[in-house]
Amino acid sequence: MARMDLRPLGVAVDELLGEAVRDENAAHMAVLDGALAEKLAVVQAGWGQKYADRVHQKGKLTTWERIDLLKDAGSAVRPFGSLVNWGRAFKGSRRLAPGAGVVTAFVRVCDRWTIVIANDNTIASGAWWPKTPEKIQRAQELAQRLRLPVIYLVDCSGLFLPEQANSFSGRTGAGFIFKRNALLSAEGVPQIAGVFGDCIAGGGYMPIISDRVYMTEQAYMVIAGAALIKGAKSQALTSLDIGGPEVHVGQSGCADVRVPDDPTCIAAIRREIERLPTTAVAFYRHGQRPTPPRLPPAELPQLFPVNHRHTYDVREVIARLVDGSLFHEVLPHTGQEIIVGVARVQGLWVGILANNQAPTDHPTQPGAKRAGGILYRDGIAKLAAFSRACDADGLTMIWLQDIGGFDIGVEAEARGLLGYGSSLIYTNSTNQTPMFTVLLRKASGAGYYAMAGHPYDPVLQLSTPITRQAVMEGRTLAIATYNSKLDDNFEIATQDPAERAEIEQGMTETAARIEADMDPVASASRMDTDEIVPVAELRAWLEVVVEAAYQSIGYRRVKNPRIWALHDLEALSPRVRDVVDARAVPAALTAVLDPDEQLLAPTVGTWRPALAEGALVGEGTLLGTIERVGEPLRVLAPEGVHGVATELRAGPAPVQRGERLLALDEPAAGAGAAVQRAAAGRSEGLLGLRAPMSGTVWRSPAPNDPPFVRPGDTVERRATIGLLEVMKTFMPLLAPEHCVLERWAVEDGGAVDADQPIAWLRPISDILDEP
Structure with missing residues (x-):
């Protein structure tokens, strides 16, 4: 199987x-x-306790209190779109509209995941602000694609009129919500609505297209509210008279069930969800x-x-x-x-x-x-x-x-x-x-x-x-914007002080603006x-x-x-x-040892040394690489070699087969063990930290910061010693074991080739073993 x-x-x-x-x-x-x-x-607090108290004075629950009653006990609510409109001011309002005045969330109800769309009745009586329609539609889209039941908790005073131009018309304006209602219904996705208060104008279509509609005694659904009717027809009526539960449950048939209050309505919605097919999750496990x-x-x-x-x-x-x-x-x-x-x-x-x-x-x-x-x-x-x-x-x-x-x-x-x-x-x-x-x-x-x-x-x-979400980093985009003003090294070309200052300021402001745009909160506010x-x-x-x-x-x-x-x-x-x-498997060649104790190139190509003058060389020590037709070949010391590298050929440089790469001197007395360590990548009893790839070595986190470590410092295992920069990405260089940084093998900001030593480390275990 x-x-x-x-x-x-x-x-x-x-x-x-x-x-x-x-x-x-x-x-x-x-x-x-x-x-x-x-x-x-x-966001969750809405407009604060003062407005929550007003809701309670009307005998109603706040939106989050309704959700808390609706969800399964002990389960978490997972809101999405929480930061829509964050920091955005609106004409005609001295207050912001946290979360665009609507809660959209995954809520577990009767062991089934549902999508809840609930007007926040502590924010302008649940009004629809710019991006409120888009946020509702996003939740409807999720429900449609996952075939999750949708629960509408409606308590909405209609569009926030001073900003109606930004939420009424357009392909994703408020009216598209009702098309989403219809599409959900057409695909058989259950929609259940509880109407708890205001439901004015186009908002009335959202619950009416649902499969079940519950209305509390304080709820009404109207195309035009009492104030508008009084102005248009000089009729003194209340909104409950026009479209309350007596009208829509008892007469028009636009709602299904009349309930006394919020808790009763929530309990009824839970019973409807319980009647739906059970989850298939256990089957698919x-x-x-x-x-x-x-x-x-x-x-x-x-x-x-x-x-x-x-x-x-x-x-x-x-x-x-x-x-x-x-x-x-x-x-x-x-x-x-x-x-x-x-x-x-x-x-x-x-x-x-x-x-x-x-x-x-x-x-x-x-x-x-x-x-x-x-x-x-x-x-x-x-x-x-x-x-x-x-x-x-x-x-x-x-x-x-x-x-x-x-x-x-x-x-x-x-x-x-x-x-x-x-x-x-x-x-x-x-x-x-x-x-x-x-x-x-x-x-x-x-x-x-x-x-x-x-x-x-x-x-x-x-x-x-x-x-960090953007086309490119702020500094990179600033360079692209001012490219015609820069030289080949991306430095400002002009020598005129005033023009230089203007370009510097422009680049700084551009980079800062892009950095701000990349903030995830800004992305969430824009619904990106x-x-x-x-x-x-x-x-x-x-x-x-x-x-x-x-x-x-x-x-x-x-x-x-x-x-x-x-x-x-x-x-x-x-x-x-x-x-x-x-x-x-990286190909490896063995250098040729001649009678004069010289190590010769085994092939033609571009030579790059991997060790320094005076390094100890033993059998199998990596001497460097020879690149041949774009393919780097490792060059290793041959069998039986023991010595100190001298007359090292610099690189990168062309080399012919049989040309000298380095000469060998006799090691100092007592250096036999050190030569053996050299074959394992050590020098003078030190452990070499080698570059995993070609790049630039940096000793500190940022240009003006102190170095991670200095020579003589003790470094714990897996601590960061430096950084290797490759294509604007920085890879931490980690200590392979508990050690002391003896010395650097590469200058700060210096280029390094793959497998070249970056620093020499003395393991703490070696120090402890010394007499």
């Missing part, structure tokens, strides 16, 4: 990062989470029980670096999101900048698609590395193939996005990156299986689109407090993302949306795991793995 073997993923956080780094990351995230919590508290991750989600804040340019291991993130921290990676040997595979969330199968931030093996240059967080050809093809397979199998997809963009340059274009990108765009545009996208951190340029960003219709897109979620709560959110995706049965394809299309990819992957492994 075909099956997917899930394997343990991830390690304890203290094995990944030093304590100081973990604490710094967690403290930074705690500040951001606290600021987010303060904003969400403002195939006998599996929901299991929490083995590695706690609470550790997630410790994993994300303070600086958004620094890298992290996305596999460790996945391990803290999926059941049991178990994962089956698909096609792991190709397109390594992308991680795809299957796992379970709440016992339900999901496909995971994630950007890998770590440097990865270059597919055509053995031994070379390239930056992560970028889309290259093989990774794009891998995403498209896996996404198509998940769609064919009905496997809910979770996209974990942290993307800097697409690869660029002559090689990228020649390898057909545009064509492969188009294939991925087509795949994600035509998928029928639910996709959920999490913007973990960067969401940049066309990479944001390719990784199932909002324009490609994920059912829900979540951001985190560290999400659905909700901002603390990273520690991502697992809880995924439990909700994955269960919601499997709740209804019969409306979409969900295949038995035995006949997944993914097995076809698995059947091909061993052959792919063998080919890739054979190609990816």
Whole structure:
């Protein structure tokens, strides 16, 4: 029987990062989470206790009190669109409109997930503000795509008239809500409405198209309220006289049931939900029980670096999101900048698609590395193939996005990156299986689109407090804007002081504006993302949306795991793995030892040394690389060699076969053990910290900051010693063990080649062993 073997993923956080780094990351995230919590508290409070008291004086409950009665006891409410309109002022109002005056949320009712749409009656009596219609429509869209029951808790005084031009007309104006009502009804999605108070003008259509309509004794639904009728027809009537429950339940038939008060209405709505078919989640679990991750989600804040340019291991993130921290990676040997595979969330199968931030093996240059967080050809093809397979199998997809963009340059274009990108765009545009996208951190340029960003219709897109969503970084965009004023090094070209000052100010203001636009709160306010979620709560959110995706049965394809299309990819992957492994093993040549104790080049090419003058050389020591036709070959010391490197050939430089690379001197007395350590990558008894790929070495977090460590400092295991910059991405250089930084091998800001020593470390164990 075909099956997917899930394997343990991830390690304890203290094995990944030093304590100081973990604490710094967690403290930074705690500040951001606290600021987010303060904003969400403002939204939930509406216009405050004064207005809540007014609602109570009318014998009614507030919106959140109604939701609390509606939900299953002990279950969490998951609002989305909470920060719509955050910070936005409106004509005719001295107050803001938190959450656009409406609550939209996933709410569990009678063990079924529902979408609740509830007017906030503490904000201008539940009026519709600009973006209120769009927020309601977004919730209706979610319900339609997941076939979730919709519950309307209506208490709405109509459009906020001073801003009616921004909410009445247009393709997504208020009237489109009622079309959504009709589409939901046409597709058989249950809609249940409770009317608790005002329901004026077009708002009356929202409950009337619902399958069940309940009205309390204080509720009314009217095309025109009493004040308008008095002005138009000089009739002194109340709104209850015009369209109260006596009219619509007893006469017009526009509502179904009359109830005395809010609690009775909520209880009736719960009974209606209980009559609906039960959830199919247990059926689709195939006998599996929901299991929490083995590695706690609470550790997630410790994993994300303070600086958004620094890298992290996305596999460790996945391990803290999926059941049991178990994962089956698909096609792991190709397109390594992308991680795809299957796992379970709440016992339900999901496909995971994630950007890998770590440097990865270059597919055509053995031994070379390239930056992560970028889309290259093989990774794009891998995403498209896996996404198509998940769609064919009905496997809910979770996209974990942290993307800097697409690869660029002559090689990228020649390898057909545009064509492969188009294939991925087509795949994600035509998928029928639910996709959920999490913007973990960067969401940049066309990479944001390719990784199932909002324009490609994920059912829900979540951001985190560290999400940065924009075409490009602020500084980069400022350079692009003022490119004609800059030289080849992107420095201001003019020597005129006044013009320089003007350009500097313009670039600074442009960069600052873009940085502000990238703030996830600004994105949420514009509805460019659905909700901002603390990273520690991502697992809880995924439990909700994955269960919601499997709740209804019969409306979409969900295949038995035995006949997944993914097995076809698995059947091909061993052959792919063998080919890739054979190609990816870095080729190595042995230098030639001549009678004069010189080591000679074994082939022709471009020589790059990997050690310094005076370094100890032993059998198997990496001397450097010789690049031949774009392929770097490692050059190792031959058998029986023991000595000190002298007359080292500088590089990069052309070299012919048989030319001298270096000479060997006799080591000092007692250096035999040191020579052995040199073969293991050590020098003078020191452990060499080597560059995993070519880049620029930085010793401090930022230009004006103190260095991470100084020579002579003791460094704990997995602590950050420096940074390696590759394509504007910074990879922390971590101490491999508890040690002392003896000296740097590369200047601050200096270029380094792959496998070249960056720093020399003395292990604490060696110090303790000294007499």
